[in-house]
Amino acid sequence: MPTGTDEPFTLVIFGASGDLTRRKLVPALWSLYAGRTLPEPFAIIGSARSEVSHDEFRRRMREAVREFARTQPPSANVWDRFAASLSYVAGDPANPALYAQLEHAMKAIEGARSGPTNRLFYFATPPSLYDAIVENLGASGLAHPQGGWTRIIVEKPFGHDYESARALNSQLGRVFREDQIYRIDHYLGKETVQNLLVLRFANEIFEPLWNRNHVAEIQITVAESIGVETRGAYYEEAGALRDMVQNHLLQLLCLIAMEPPVTFDASPVHDEKNKVMHAIRPIDPRKVDEVALRGQYGPGFVGGKPVPGYRQEKGVAPDSKTETYAALRLTVDNWRWAGVPFYLRTGKRMAKRVSEIAIRFHRTPHMIFHRDPAGVEPNELVIRIQPDEGMALTVAAKTPGPDLKLGPVGLDFRYGEVFGAEPPEAYERLLLDAVHGDSTLYARADWVEKAWWLLGPVLDAWIQASAPAPYLYEANSWGPSEADAFIARDGGAWRKA
């Protein structure tokens, strides 16, 4: 249960000299502070191997906020007050000595304020260090609550397959209880993703239609226009299935497909999402090609400028078979969804950066407007997660004129237009939830393991030396042409988002 909404806390960030801290974590903490939603008093201790003074760390974080935060300090005073809560402890997270230093720093802060001792440890290092951090937090006693709460936030990836995810969970579980562990999937913190649940469960009109009787198919798309940029070496080990499908796309599928939880609290929501995972039809290792397809971007042009193909990117093998595009066809075998295909696709260097969920409804059972049946497309509800957050419902309408001609019109809701302000960053919501003890929008251990288990046959098939290379697609396109044939087998087509 959420606790301690207005209690003091100390956040220790391991990996505080890294990209995530600079681009996401500190800008999000700043925005929360600026919006007066961060509980006070608080302290943020950055830690990494680099030798950096407190002042230099604060200066770097000031730069990070200038570059990446949603809100800028209204005056130097406000920033100075925030900066006063930032400090830095240098050390190697694999070295037990660091933890004595951290304890010393935390006790000094906690001794100077009243209230319970609440501590949050954020793992923003390469995952290879998670074991050592957990071990050291356990051995040093820092893992044990000291009269308040102690929690950890763990960044993805949570393993690279079923076995490694289980090993990581059991490692975390040796030192922390599950209710102390927050596995972050930033997609779940996005406003539109949360709104998806509000749409489904706070409106009467959608839920009666939300099933096989009315829904013909569901498409979930997470398309990026960028390539692998500087992360070629990392991406070689990951690929689109691990990087995006195992976490973000499957999470979205669960939120779309799950039954109404009894309340919007962590356990009921996690339980319902897990039921969906259990209902997804296991992938037959002998028939992987029927349900999964992979692609890799070749060279092309973006904005009129040539861009390299994946195999020409830095850190990528010239004969790499790593997929930069993945498409899946999944089936949820339960009463609500029997027979409704769920198409998932994600790719880099796609024609457009867009994340969306499209729910296509059946055609009307009988068309009375005989003269223009072609003008009537089935209704479609599109939930746009990014950019341009919002949703659109297409309905058939009569187009103006003396003839009875029909055409689709969109009932469009755009977050920016309706609410004005930019929605908060996902990390803001998620950090605040962890401080409040609410893990509803985090990933639970059993969900993570089930997701890896589900994709295991595809991962195994694609790693085989004899497996055919991914289909090539041109940069700035919608993926390989074979993906069109893949979905056309069912008589469908990908949305051109």
Ligand SMILES: NC(=O)c1ccc[n+]([C@@H]2O[C@H](COP(=O)([O-])OP(=O)(O)OC[C@H]3O[C@@H](n4cnc5c(N)ncnc54)[C@H](OP(=O)(O)O)[C@@H]3O)[C@@H](O)[C@H]2O)c1
């Ligand atoms: N960046 C993102 O947008 C993003 C998004 C989702 C998930 N993540 C995850 O978040 C974590 C951090 O990502 P990042 O992009 O911030 O990585 P990064 O820029 O490479 O930073 C990693 C941090 O860990 C420290 N570190 C690196 N190697 C180390 C080693 N061998 N021993 C001890 N410390 C080491 C580095 O500091 P020192 O070298 O100074 O010690 C640095 O502070 C990763 O697990 C990543 O998968 C990142």
